[in-house]
Amino acid sequence: MTVKTNLMIAAASSLLLATGATAQTTAPAAQRTGAPTTAAPAAAAPGATTAAPQAAGAPAASTAAASTAAATTTIAAALPTLPNRATLTKLVTAAKLQTTLAGPGPYTLFAPSDEAFTRLPAGALDTLLKPESVPTLATIIKYHVVAGALTSEQLKAQITAGGGKATLTTLAGQPLIASLEANGNIALTDTAGIKSFVDTADIKETNGVVHLTNGMSVPKLG
Numbered sequence: 001m002t003v004k005t006n007l008m009i010a011a012a013s014s015l016l017l018a019t020g021a022t023a024q025t026t027a028p029a030a031q032r033t034g035a036p037t038t039a040a041p042a043a044a045a046p047g048a049t050t051a052a053p054q055a056a057g058a059p060a061a062s063t064a065a066a067s068t069a070a071a072t073t074t075i076a077a078a079l080p081t082l083p084n085r086a087t088l089t090k091l092v093t094a095a096k097l098q099t100t101l102a103g104p105g106p107y108t109l110f111a112p113s114d115e116a117f118t119r120l121p122a123g124a125l126d127t128l129l130k131p132e133s134v135p136t137l138a139t140i141i142k143y144h145v146v147a148g149a150l151t152s153e154q155l156k157a158q159i160t161a162g163g164g165k166a167t168l169t170t171l172a173g174q175p176l177i178a179s180l181e182a183n184g185n186i187a188l189t190d191t192a193g194i195k196s197f198v199d200t201a202d203i204k205e206t207n208g209v210v211h212l213t214n215g216m217s218v219p220k221l222g
Contacts, residue, residue: 071204071205071206072206073205073206074101074102074103074205074206074207075101075102075105075107075109075205075207075208075210076092076098076099076100076101076102077102077205078203078205078210079092079101079111079210082111082203082210082212084113084114084115085111085112085113085114085212086114087112087114087117087125088111088112088114088117088141090129091117091128091129091137091140091141092141094128094129094134094137095134095137095138095140095141096134096138097138097141097142100145100171101145101207102207103207104207105147105149105207105208106147106148106149106207106208106209107145107146107147107148107149107171107207107208107209108145108146108147108148108149108150108208108209108210108211109144109145109208109209109210109211110144110145110146110176110188110196110198110211110213110217111144111210111211111212111213112144112196112213112214112215112216112217113212113213113214113215115214116196116213116214116215116216117216119216128140136221139172139219139221140172140216140218140219140221142170142171142172143170143171143172143174143176143190143217143218143219144170144216144217145170145171145172146168146169146170146171146176147169147171148208149204149207149208149209150168150209151201151202151204151209152186152198152201152202152211155178155186156180156186158178159178159179159180159186164179164180165177165178165179166178166179170219172219174191174219174220175191176188176189176190176217177189177190181197185197185198185199186198186201186211188213188217190217190218190219191218191219191220192218194215194217194218195215196213196214196215196216196217197213197214197215198211198212198213199212199213199214200212
């Protein structure tokens with residue numbers, strides 16, 4: 001790992017910590033479950049029977065169940081199809097982790113949005129994409145992956161059993177702390193004490209589950 005890479009990563013971590021990562025520390029109004037959708041739900045077809053509108057923050061159990069039945073591909077193959085995850089897809093490829101996320105697993109992936117990576121200092125993302133940065137990038141991506149397929153309900157059960165917190169051991173070998181906000185959103189606190197939030201949960205694939213988050217998590221680097 002080059003000196004420049006070290007400096008850029010240190011700057012990235014410092015920036016996230018110093019700014020409080022505004023979007024990362026704001027819980028979404030409602031946490032969705034199942035396959036991601038656009039902001040407004042599609043209108044029902046004429047004559048179709050629909051359930052009552054979902055209250056803000058309430059999990060859509062039926063959507064999650066439908067997602068389970070529809071799982072036909074791996075996490076690696078599904079990544080390019082997920083909305084606003086193009087940057088993560090590119091980073092997974094650069095870190096040479098496609099094979100891992102296409103493997104039997106199972107895995108739980110906390111997938112940061114494209115916007116989350118824009119908080120890095122100018123040039124930091126380009127540095128991470130360089131061949132010499134592969135070990136550092138792999139650590140960052142692995143910090144978003146946990147062995148085992150953990151649904152939102154299982155995560156909440158672990159949080160409750162842990163007295164309000166659950167320590168998740170990531171593939172990077174470093175802990176990620178899961179907790180619950182007052183509105184029921186799952187929060188993830190990284191090694192720097194910065195929070196990101198799950199805004200769409202339980203996207204189930206053949207080798208695990210993906211939870212979309214509104215921020216990236218930063219492991220200890222160096």
